[in-house]
Amino acid sequence: MSEAGVPTVPDRAASFEAHVEWARATPVDGFDLSPIADRCVEEPPPWDYLVLARELVGGGRGPVLDLGTGGGEAFASLAPLPPGSAATEGWPPNVPVARRRLEPLGVDVRQVGSSKGEGLMLPFLDGRFAVVLDRHEELDASEVLRVLEPGGVLLTQQVDSRDGIRVNTALGAQLPWDPDDVTLEGTVADLAEAGFVIDVAREHVGTRHFHDLSSLLWYLKVVAWQLPEIASLSPEAIGRYEAPLRALHMHFAAGNDFVDEAPRFLVVARKPF
Numbered sequence: 001m002s003e004a005g006v007p008t009v010p011d012r013a014a015s016f017e018a019h020v021e022w023a024r025a026t027p028v029d030g031f032d033l034s035p036i037a038d039r040c041v042e043e044p045p046p047w048d049y050l051v052l053a054r055e056l057v058g059g060g061r062g063p064v065l066d067l068g069t070g071g072g073e074a075f076a077s078l079a080p081l082p083p084g085s086a087a088t089e090g091w092p093p094n095v096p097v098a099r100r101r102l103e104p105l106g107v108d109v110r111q112v113g114s115s116k117g118e119g120l121m122l123p124f125l126d127g128r129f130a131v132v133l134d135r136h137e138e139l140d141a142s143e144v145l146r147v148l149e150p151g152g153v154l155l156t157q158q159v160d161s162r163d164g165i166r167v168n169t170a171l172g173a174q175l176p177w178d179p180d181d182v183t184l185e186g187t188v189a190d191l192a193e194a195g196f197v198i199d200v201a202r203e204h205v206g207t208r209h210f211h212d213l214s215s216l217l218w219y220l221k222v223v224a225w226q227l228p229e230i231a232s233l234s235p236e237a238i239g240r241y242e243a244p245l246r247a248l249h250m251h252f253a254a255g256n257d258f259v260d261e262a263p264r265f266l267v268v269a270r271k272p273f
Contacts, residue, residue, distance in 0.1 A: 009039075012212035013253040016246055023217035024233045030071015030097040031222060039215035045204035045264050049157045052268075053133050054078050056155055062130030065122075065147060068137020069109070070094050072101035075133070079105050086124065088112045090137075122147050131155070139187065141194035148271040154196065158182055160203075160263035164226050167216070167260050171244045173227050184265040191269050200268035208262040213249040216258065 007025045010018040026035050033040065053074075057064050063084035066075040071094050075087055086108040089095050099109045110123050120140035127149040134144075134156035144154055161175075161182040168175050184203045192198060210216040217233060224231035230241055238245065248258060 010212070010214060012255075016213065016249045019212060019214035019249065020217065020233065020238055022214040023221060026218055028093075028218075028222050030073055030094050030101075032071060032073055033219070033222065036215040036218055039211035040208065040219055041211075042208045042262050043206040045157075045202075045206060045266070047202060047204075047266055049135055049155075049266070050074060050077065052155055052266075053135075056131045056133070056153060057081060061153070062149070063128060064131040064133060065124065065129040066107075067122075067132065067134040067139070067144075069098050069102070072098035072107075072109070074135060075107070076101050076105060081105055081107060082130075084128070086110065086129075088122065088137075127152075134158075139190075141190045141196065145194050145196060145271055150271055150273045152271045154191075154267070154269045154271075156187075156269075157264055157266050158184075158187060160184070160265060162261050162263055164223075165261055167220070167258070168227060170248060170258070171227065171230070171241050173229065173241070176225065176228065184267070187265070187267060191267065195272065196269035197272055198267065198269050200266060202267075203265045204263060206262040206264055208260045210252075210258045210260070212252045213245065216248065217245075 007022045010022050057078045063082050066087040069075050069087035069089050072087060083106060085106065087098060087102055088110050089098050090112050092111065095109065095111045102109050112123065120138065120143055122143045124147045126146050129147050130149055130152050132144050132148055132154045134154065136157065136159050139156060148154065159182065161177055162179050165175060165179055184201060188198055188201050220227050221231055221233055230237045251258060
């Protein structure tokens with residue numbers, strides 16, 4: 001253990017068990033990936049979502065809604081936030097994390113249901129927000145249009161549903177979603193059908209590099225929906241995938257990275273007056 005009580009990161013050639021133990025023992029705080037920042041590296045897109053979001057938030061337009069805020073890390077970085085701003089989060093463990101971070105900034109944090117349960121209804125009045133931000137959250141175009149004021153702007157960066165496909169394939173597990181479900185073309189079509197005017201539509205074919213087994217396992221603990229059967233990292237979960245995990249560990253220990261797909265796309269759209 002390090003002086004701060006955080007487990008010491010094992011060398012990539014350390015034992016399989018050491019990597020599993022590090023991933024188990026290192027806590028998750030929202031979507032904060034800093035514990036693996038130098039061992040899980042994504043190729044950045046040619047745009048900067050946070051710069052674009054900061055321009056909208058600081059432009060004096062009015063209240064901002066952040067959809068799928070996670071632990072509120074990104075939204076908090078845009079402070080000061082306009083009065084009346086709010087955030088939603090559908091992953092229950094993240095809700096208290098987001099509230100601790102965002103409520104002191106004046107943000108109303110609401111837990112929402114999923115499309116498989118309560119639907120994507122947003123718990124806000126029509127026309128309440130001047131800006132809606134959505135980084136990697138499922139998007140209901142009609143609901144976003146409803147809560148935006150006339151002339152309001154949506155900025156969204158989405159994860160193309162091919163993301164993660166190589167990890168799941170390497171572990172012999174299917175993706176729990178259709179790899180063709182979320183695409184730039186489909187999202188633009190949905191927004192236009194709902195009544196949005198599309199100002200920007202850009203795509204990025206990116207990659208994600210894992211440096212060692214513990215970073216991969218911990219990442220799967222954070223994004224628990226990608227491979228739910230392993231997210232707990234329990235002995236039973238590891239045992240279920242032990243053979244392909246040990247094969248990956250040998251790949252890492254030999255000095256190789258594992259490269260996954262991490263495609264992204266960006267859309268800026270506005271509600272007509």
